[in-house]
Amino acid sequence: xxxxxxxxxxxxxxxxxxxxxxxxxxxxxxxxxxxxxxxxxxxxxxxxxxxxxxxxxxxxxxxxxxxxxxxxxxxxxxxxxxxxxxxxxxxxxxxxxxxxxxxxxxxxxxxxxxxxxxxxxxx
Numbered sequence: 001x002x003x004x005x006x007x008x009x010x011x012x013x014x015x016x017x018x019x020x021x022x023x024x025x026x027x028x029x030x031x032x033x034x035x036x037x038x039x040x041x042x043x044x045x046x047x048x049x050x051x052x053x054x055x056x057x058x059x060x061x062x063x064x065x066x067x068x069x070x071x072x073x074x075x076x077x078x079x080x081x082x083x084x085x086x087x088x089x090x091x092x093x094x095x096x097x098x099x100x101x102x103x104x105x106x107x108x109x110x111x112x113x114x115x116x117x118x119x120x121x122x123x
Contacts, residue, residue: 011056017042
């Protein structure tokens with residue numbers, strides 16, 4: 001996540017509207033989620049929601065959503081023996097190539113390399 005600004009996690013605790021959005025995202029990560037959907041959950045008009053989100057969280061909604069998805073991908077690869085393809089689909093990616101590019105951009109390594117790094121080494 002080195003290419004992205006610092007995320008203000010406290011905003012999700014402080015603002016009830018953002019708390020609702022975060023909960024909605026966590027419950028629907030495998031689905032396509034649009035800015036309109038998040039704005040509706042927050043009860044704010046789309047254009048204002050985009051401004052509000054970026055101002056309070058410090059990152060645009062789309063980038064934050066990608067961070068959430070990649071964090072969940074890491075959790076799934078660490079905790080369970082899912083294939084990389086299964087992980088990609090579970091977190092809302094329609095194709096593997098897009099997932100691999102996003103993962104590398106945010107995590108700094110490929111999903112395959114990350115998975116190898118967290119697998120238990122049997123000696």
